[in-house]
Amino acid sequence: MKKSLFMGALLALGMAATTLSASTLEEVKARGILNCGTSTGVAGFSLPDANNVYQGFDVAVCRAVAAAVLGDPMAVEFVPTTGKTRFTALASGEVDVLSRTTTWTFSRDVDLKLDFHGVNYYDGQGFMVPKSLGVTSAKDLDGATVCIQVGTTTELNLADFFRVNGITYEPVPTEKSSESRSLYQAEACDVYTTDASGLASARSTFADPDAHMILPEIVSKEPLGPVTRHGDNQWGDIVRWTLNALISAEELGITKANVAEMAAAPTNNPEINRMMGTEGNLGEMLGLDADWAVRVIAAEGNYGEIFENHLGPNTQIGLERGLNAQWTDGGLLYSPPFR
Amino acid sequence: MAQHQDFKKPTFELSMLLYDTRYRSTSFQVIALIFFFSLVWWLVNNTMSNLAISGKDIDFSFLVHESNYDINQRLLEYDSRSSHGRAAVLGVLNTLVLSAIGCITATILGVFVGIARLSKNWIVARIMTVHIEIFRNVPLLLWILLIMSMVAHSFPVPKHFRGADPIATMKLFDSVALTNRGFYIPEPLFSNGFGDMGFFSNSFYISIDLIVILAIFIGSIWASGKIKARAKRIQEETGIRPTTWYLRLGVIFIPTILLLVYLGFYLGYPELKGFNFKGGIHLRNSLIALWIALSLYTSAFIAEIVRSGILAVSKGQTEAAGALGIKPNVIMALVILPQALKVIVPPLISNYLNLTKNSSLAIAVGYMDLTGTLMGITLNQTGRELETLLLGMSIYLTISLLISAVINWYNRRNDMVER
Ligand SMILES: N[C@@H](CCC(=O)N[C@@H](CS)C(=O)NCC(=O)O)C(=O)O
Numbered sequence: 157m158k159k160s161l162f163m164g165a166l167l168a169l170g171m172a173a174t175t176l177s178a179s180t181l182e183e184v185k186a187r188g189i190l191n192c193g194t195s196t197g198v199a200g201f202s203l204p205d206a207n208n209v210y211q212g213f214d215v216a217v218c219r220a221v222a223a224a225v226l227g228d229p230m231a232v233e234f235v236p237t238t239g240k241t242r243f244t245a246l247a248s249g250e251v252d253v254l255s256r257t258t259t260w261t262f263s264r265d266v267d268l269k270l271d272f273h274g275v276n277y278y279d280g281q282g283f284m285v286p287k288s289l290g291v292t293s294a295k296d297l298d299g300a301t302v303c304i305q306v307g308t309t310t311e312l313n314l315a316d317f318f319r320v321n322g323i324t325y326e327p328v329p330t331e332k333s334s335e336s337r338s339l340y341q342a343e344a345c346d347v348y349t350t351d352a353s354g355l356a357s358a359r360s361t362f363a364d365p366d367a368h369m370i371l372p373e374i375v376s377k378e379p380l381g382p383v384t385r386h387g388d389n390q391w392g393d394i395v396r397w398t399l400n401a402l403i404s405a406e407e408l409g410i411t412k413a414n415v416a417e418m419a420a421a422p423t424n425n426p427e428i429n430r431m432m433g434t435e436g437n438l439g440e441m442l443g444l445d446a447d448w449a450v451r452v453i454a455a456e457g458n459y460g461e462i463f464e465n466h467l468g469p470n471t472q473i474g475l476e477r478g479l480n481a482q483w484t485d486g487g488l489l490y491s492p493p494f495r
Numbered sequence: 496m497a498q499h500q501d502f503k504k505p506t507f508e509l510s511m512l513l514y515d516t517r518y519r520s521t522s523f524q525v526i527a528l529i530f531f532f533s534l535v536w537w538l539v540n541n542t543m544s545n546l547a548i549s550g551k552d553i554d555f556s557f558l559v560h561e562s563n564y565d566i567n568q569r570l571l572e573y574d575s576r577s578s579h580g581r582a583a584v585l586g587v588l589n590t591l592v593l594s595a596i597g598c599i600t601a602t603i604l605g606v607f608v609g610i611a612r613l614s615k616n617w618i619v620a621r622i623m624t625v626h627i628e629i630f631r632n633v634p635l636l637l638w639i640l641l642i643m644s645m646v647a648h649s650f651p652v653p654k655h656f657r658g659a660d661p662i663a664t665m666k667l668f669d670s671v672a673l674t675n676r677g678f679y680i681p682e683p684l685f686s687n688g689f690g691d692m693g694f695f696s697n698s699f700y701i702s703i704d705l706i707v708i709l710a711i712f713i714g715s716i717w718a719s720g721k722i723k724a725r726a727k728r729i730q731e732e733t734g735i736r737p738t739t740w741y742l743r744l745g746v747i748f749i750p751t752i753l754l755l756v757y758l759g760f761y762l763g764y765p766e767l768k769g770f771n772f773k774g775g776i777h778l779r780n781s782l783i784a785l786w787i788a789l790s791l792y793t794s795a796f797i798a799e800i801v802r803s804g805i806l807a808v809s810k811g812q813t814e815a816a817g818a819l820g821i822k823p824n825v826i827m828a829l830v831i832l833p834q835a836l837k838v839i840v841p842p843l844i845s846n847y848l849n850l851t852k853n854s855s856l857a858i859a860v861g862y863m864d865l866t867g868t869l870m871g872i873t874l875n876q877t878g879r880e881l882e883t884l885l886l887g888m889s890i891y892l893t894i895s896l897l898i899s900a901v902i903n904w905y906n907r908r909n910d911m912v913e914r
Contacts, residue, residue, distance in 0.1 A: 240875050247880075268878035269550050289770075299769040301676055306858075306867070307875035315565045315575035326676075326771065327565050329861040329872075343654075344647040344675045344780065346770050386550060 180252050180384070180391035181225065181443055189231050192218035193251035196236040196332045199357045200466050200473040201257055210234045213466040214255040216456045217276055217382050221253060221398050224448040229455035238331050240307035243268055246385055253395055254383040257351060259309045269386035273396035274403075276381050276459075278479040278488050280374035281313050282352035284359060287369050289346060294373040298323035303336040303345035305329070310350050313376040333358065351378045353467070353475060360472040390443055397442060401431060401449040403491040405458035407482050412457035419450045431494045438494060459489065546881070555886075557877045558583070564872050566863045568779060571699045579873045581698075586868030587890060593785055593864060594851040594894075600790040601850060602843075605797025610827070612802050623798065630795035636856055638792055643784035643860040650675040656767050665765075672765050672772050677779040679765035679772045686759030704758055712751050719743040781862035785854065793850045797843060804839035805831055844902045848895050855891075865890060 184190055194202040194214060202212040210232075219229035237245045237256060246254045247269070257279075258264075260272040283294045283302075291297060294317070304311045306329045318325050328345050330336045337358050340348040348358065352374060359365045382399060384392050405411070408428050410418050419432040429435035433446030442448065456462050460482075467475045481487025512522040546552060558580035565575050570588040573581055612623035630638070651663035653674050665672045672679040689703035722743050730736040765775030778786075808831050816826040857864040858871055870887040874880055 240871065243875070243878060244880060247878075263876075264878075297770075299771055299773070301771060306861075306872050311565075311872070312563045312575075312876070315563055318565075319575060325565075327567050328676075329567075329863065329867070331858060331861075335861075338644075339647055342648045342675060343652040387548075 180388045181394065184225055184252055188226065189233050190218060190222040190226060190253070191233050191235055191251045192221075193237045193242055193245050193254035193256055194218070194234045195256045196238055197334055198257065198354060199361050200471065200475075201353070201357060202234070202255075211466070213277065213462060214257060216462045216466065217255040217399060217402075218253060219455050220402060220452045221382075221395055223451040223455040224394060224398050224401075224444060227451060229451075238307065239305045240331060242307075243270065246270065246383060249385075252384070252391070257354060257380050258383055259351075259378045260381055261309060264383075271384050271386055271392045273382050273384065273392060274399045275379040275488075276399060276402075277353060277379075279351040279353050279378040279380055281310055281349060281376040281378060282355050282374050283371040284340075284348045284355045284368055285346060285371060286343070287367055291371070294371045294375065295321055295323065297325060297347060299325065300346040301326045301328055301344070302347045302349055303328045303330060303340050304349055305333055305336055306331060308350070309376065309378065314349055317375045337361065351380070353380075353473075356473050356475055360474070394442055394444065398452050400491040400494070401452045402459040402462065403482075403489050404431065404494060405449075405453045406460040406489075407484065407491065410453055410458060412454060412461055415450055415453045419447065427494050542881070551878075553882060554879070555882055557873070557879055557882070560877075562873065562876075564876065566868060568782065568863055579869070579877065582873060583865065583869035583886070583890075586863060586865040587894075589862065589867075590851070590854055590857075590864040591894070593782065593789070593854045593857065593862070594847075596786055597789040597793065597850050597854065598847050600786070601793035601797055601846070604790060604794035606801050608794060609798035609801025610805070612798060613805060627795045627798050630791045631799075635788060635792045635853055636859060638788035639784050639856055639859055642787050643780060646677070646780040646783055647675050652676075653767060653771050656772075670762070670764055672767075672775075674772065675780065676771065677777055677781075677783060679775045679777055681762040681764050682774070682776045684761055684763045686761060688758055708751065708754060708758075711754050712747075715747045715750050719746045722746065779862070781857070781860040784860050785857055785862055789850055789853060792853070793846055796846050796849075800839055800842045800846070801835070804835035804837075807838045808834045840902065840906045844899055844906075847898055847902070851894060851898065852891065 197203050201214045205211045218232050222232045223229040235251050245251050264270050285291050302325050339345050355370050359368050382395050422429045422434040430438050431449045433439050439446040439448045467473045479488045483490040512518045559578050561576055562579045562582045563575050566585055568589055573585055608623045608626055611619050614620045650673050655662040670681050685704050691700035692703050693700050722739050726737050726739045763774050765772040816830045855866040858867045870883050874883040
């Protein structure tokens, strides 16, 4: 049976048979493991490596949360979800947090009863075509066949873009990005469209990345970030401030290498001290211990280090920081203060 | 003496509900019913309160809101400004189209394989056995994915048809293009047609040409039936059956052909324009994969049903017919199959129902059936799991019940009178 249908039925049954439990933090602690919803495989964002250990930019967020809550960044069970199944997996309690290139939109936040906890990647939707197609602008794509994933903002933006520009297209919907990539490579579609970061990731997996180009048009705003269910504010705070700790750490110069030293004794900077738990009681306010943020940064480093390791110019994906630079460097990353 | 009177008076005691066979089955049924309803009540109640806790309600108003997504295979007018309800209707139509063509080819193939499996020719019989075992024993989903990837990866890309010396060419006198995006075949068009007629305040259109052609064709078949009945009457009265085949053939085809000529019937051929072929009918690779896989898979089951139906007719019938000097293939058509049908039809219905339900695997290859639109994209974009699933399930239930009803009606009408 189709997974989403099955999950939907499971959700209906789950809703019918159980009363949703109140505290996710208690549950995760009792379980000793964090259930993290992730993709079915996007290089650089979430993909098991040769040793079957999940690696990636989205994976790192879950590892950081596990480090904060459970003290062990490896205490995470990754649950692959597709564009279609992800919210059901979250709503039914199958996962505690969703970290899967998921765009923060009004209706997801308000109507789907989800909570978004900031943005770990500012993205926008783009189009990739084989260079041999001879197309230089998305507006030249009249009549083209376009591969998309169902249940995404992608399919909605795509419909709008073509309609507004008065051109037509033939959508080829698939459930997983791996299917889209395979159809695109077989030239069963002329175009592959998704978040620009996803395109860069897809291209890096091709045998001949140089034969493909990403068209200049970016047709949407896709702020991607971690998500939890509505209704558990404490759990939401933990996820939000874990992400903020990663971002602030970069701004404040706390790295994987120096975090132990910074935490050993109070420094001259009170904000660093409050984060490191050498001053004040922020950890206690969150329902965690004083060292929570130390472990968050010790797991995979600060935001900048995570970006460098999984997406940066020296990786296969080769993305520049762009909008995702710190606000002090002209980007959009701006963590509220730890105070 | 007074003691005897006591025995005669039938007094009712509570324990009799359990121990008296007259009441026992009823009381068990009542208890089961009470259990069942409490369970349902509890489930519904719990769902409601959990929905309330997570801040969700039950609300079908999304059905009239803009869907904002596009659907590739559209049997009705539709774009991303149309409603979720309309997207659901398109999904139902796509489910019905797939099921209908699947049932037809599965039946043709299944009957052929089932009969051939009984062939006296050893090789033919073995090949049919292999066909049945292969398609029956490998999960359907794998067939669907396999055929999809065969089409997508082995047929030529549209651009390969281009140029002075193209890599690929169109088949059948340049009328059919087989590409990795699907097959393009000629479409019937009318230069002098009647146009379309709108229904339900123009919420959908049906070609008047199609309605007229169907009406004339069905009328012709009815007239041909009348001719046959008359021939039968004459045969019974005089013992001589008048030759009517040319009359009947003429009655069936001449009016329709004349109508087609009047309407200016011609074929629109697919043509490579821009990125893709334009014109003609586009059978998408997802439809082809599902159609072939569903037909092959179901044909294996139908073949077994046909075989067992034929074997259920006693051998004496064949021998008796043979003794009368009837030819073997005529025996099969006029003696064996009519009797076998009685055994064949009921399980055949359930295979049609299976095929319809199995068509919901469509989303695996991105075919936009009911599970792709209403229970897929709409569910996901609106987050209305409960509503879309309930609606989708009721639609499948309705389709299934309708199929059963139609075939049961046909079955009863053609029931043999046993002597
Ligand atoms: N950001 C969009 C699209 C997200 C999306 O589906 N991205 C693709 C390509 S980056 C993906 O993550 N696919 C992974 C998978 O299919 O499991 C959304 O939230 O709807």
